[in-house]
Amino acid sequence: MGSGAIASLLLFFLILIGVVVIFSFIPVGLWISALAAGVRVGIVTLIGMRLRRVPPARIVNPLIKADKAGLNITVNQLEAHYLAGGNVDRVVNALIAAERAAIPLPFERAAAIDLAGREVFQAVQMSVNPKVLETPLVSAVAKDGIECEVVDVRSLSPLDVDTIVSSVKKTGRLAIVEDDNENFGWGAEVAAKITNSEAFDFLDEPILRVAGNNIPIPYSPELEKAAVPQVEDVISAVKGVFSRRG
Template sequence: MPQGDIALIIVIGLIIIAFAVLFTFVPVALWISAWAAGVRVGIFTLVGMRLRRVIPARVVNPLIKASKAGLDININQLEGHYLAGGNVDRVVNALIAAQRANIELTFERAAAIDLAGRDVLEAVQMSVNPKVIETPFIAGVAMDGIEVKAKARITVRANIDRLVGGAGEDTVIARVGEGIVSTIGSAKNHKEVLENPDRISQTVLSKGLDSGTAFEILSIDIADIDIGKNIGAVLQTDQAEADKKIAQAKAEERRAMAVAQEQEMKARVEEMRAKVVEAEAEVPQAMAEAFRSGNMGIMDYTNMKNIMADTDMRESIGKATDDGKNDDNNRRK
């Protein structure tokens, strides 16, 4: 093959590679689309985006959309929001929706809401179409001790000005639940709550529960209401059971003390009996010593035995009399 043909093939190959690199690094198709849509974006601006590691389509396509919608947004604003980690397409969609709904929303505000982690498009849609939040069953106890359970539906609208830094749905539900519990607790009896459930809605709405939140409460409707336990009776039963256990514990303590005293008395009696037996054992020795020393004679001993016999006889008679009286009493009964 002639050298001229080889050189021509090499040149053509280099040209093809150059065009491939050009069309890969420079989004020519995107530049043509922007130019056709009337959005003037320089080719070097797109190259600069590539160098700044910005995906040009993520910025140019939303810019085309904003331009067609009549929004006054430049490419630097969108690129800056992209570099900050925001969702450019969602912000542009939110601005278009706000413009169509006559809601005042600037690009800076929308970008701040998006960077705060909230869905700015959903917020704009919620401003136009309010959202209904349903609470779980919330239980309160009326003054008569009856538990009342209520479920509420909260109709809220997003507050664009408070989306940054405002509390979310959980706070709204918690505040409404607190208002329901307070209203039920202030009722004299559960019948008042059942007869006028709208009293709960009016009381809760009057407290301004949406202050400091990202929402504006439009209405609070009681979806369901039910009767729960008789908390007053349960508390009284529990108190009675507790008092019973305390009384049983005190009675057991007194019984233990009585048993201990009884054991102590038995020990004392046994000790006294032992002393008596010991003293009785010393009597013969004392009498023998008295005989030897002449302090006691035969007559004295005889008189002592007579006295002991007389005492035994009197005790026997007394026992017989007591037994006879007991028999008479038993017969009368």
Template sequence: MVGLISSGVIFVVIIVLVMLFLHFVPVGLWISAIAANVPVGIVTLIGMRMRRVPPSRIVMPLIKANKAGLSVNVNQLEAHYLAGGNVDRVVDALIAAHRAQITLPFERCAAIDLAGRNVLDAVQMSVNPKVIETPIVSAVAGNGIELKIKARVTVRANIDRLVGGAGEPTIIARVGEGIVTTVGSAESHSEVLANPDDISKTVLGKGLDAGTAFEILSIDIADVDVGRNIGAELQTDQAEADKRIAQAKAEERRAMAVAKEQEMKAYTQEMEARVVEAQAEVPHAMAAALREGKLGVMDYYQLNNVQADTDMRNAISQTGVDSKATQHPVK
């Protein structure tokens, strides 16, 4: 009975050891590597397990690279994986570059991948150029007519400038800026419509791919539409603004005139009030002069006679003027 229990315990221990061995030593990958003539030892596979690197993520790309004739070792692939890179994509990019006879060292390929760019797409774009379609660009010619232009930019990836080079948005922005500048330099929109290829030649000659991760192969004008008459709208808006300014100035002058008129009315009323006040003081002054003996009674009567004579003469002269106006009406 004891012998049977001991045999069972030994059997369980052996199974546990075998499971631990198979866990730390991926025998299937090791056999695949040997069959592919890829030098990967058992100790290396166990070290990957200890460093928490999935052996399949390293061994399978290594086999693929070896079959493609690339000189890539385990340490390079494992280091790239630990740095957060995509090992399988890097190996695929190296194989594609090798087949296309594009010089791409492993270190540069790994740097491009770690920079966040899809290195495989970049290699494929180097072989098969990509067409970038710009949004509709609105530009105004010298005569004020708006043109709406859409362009297609054919680019090829520049492997040497993928690290640190600008992306597609920069290409689109520069092409749009070049289109606006070229159309704005034309005297008339009809010149642009007659020779749209001049835009492509001018923009392409500006070296818009400098500092970017691409090489511009061609810029083709896909569509040109005539838009609004911006010049006429601007002139209309300017005329309306001038009209409002003139109205505002006229209103200001009118308000100043009204204020001046009110001021003069107030001054006239004040003067009239002072005259009335002075006239009211005349009887008091004459009475005081009579009391003090400075004015005699005869002098007072004589003064009244002079005033009455003056009033009579004014009335006669006014009557004569009215009668003449009646006899000789103005024609």
């Protein structure tokens, strides 16, 4: 084999290695997917993500989803949120849910909620469809002619106060059940918000709080049951409130 043939073969292998390196560094498949979806993301932008150690798929896939939903979100916004430690998918899902429910939710607000460690998508879901649960408590007190509903607000921050207000207006009473300590527990904050709301005038009885004892949670399962409220404790407390009605 002549020197010319060796040089050509060497050049071929160098080109082949270069192509493999380029295709491994640049997510061409992702670029094609974005292009097919009508989302313009430049090759240079994808290379920049690689250099900044941002997985392009973490940005491009949510961007495609947002574009299909009619949201006006930029690559820079999503990448900045990712670099700040945020969950891009969670924010985009929340924005899509808010858009479909006609709930105003700017990207900056959703990103701030996510960075604060709150479940922004769950908060939007709660605003759209508050969950009213059937529990053993409901059937237990129903036998005594007491009708009640259990509202699982699912999120304390932000708190869906409107759901609780609506329930208080309907029932005229409010029992807050929490497995936290009674002293400085979150139930006190809920009670304060209802006291300062329009629902206060609908209350026929003082707000009832059923909370854990003001002690550290014991290691033993049996002792733990004694430290936090059980179903029987809640039933007894609710029946006690209704036994005072005149």
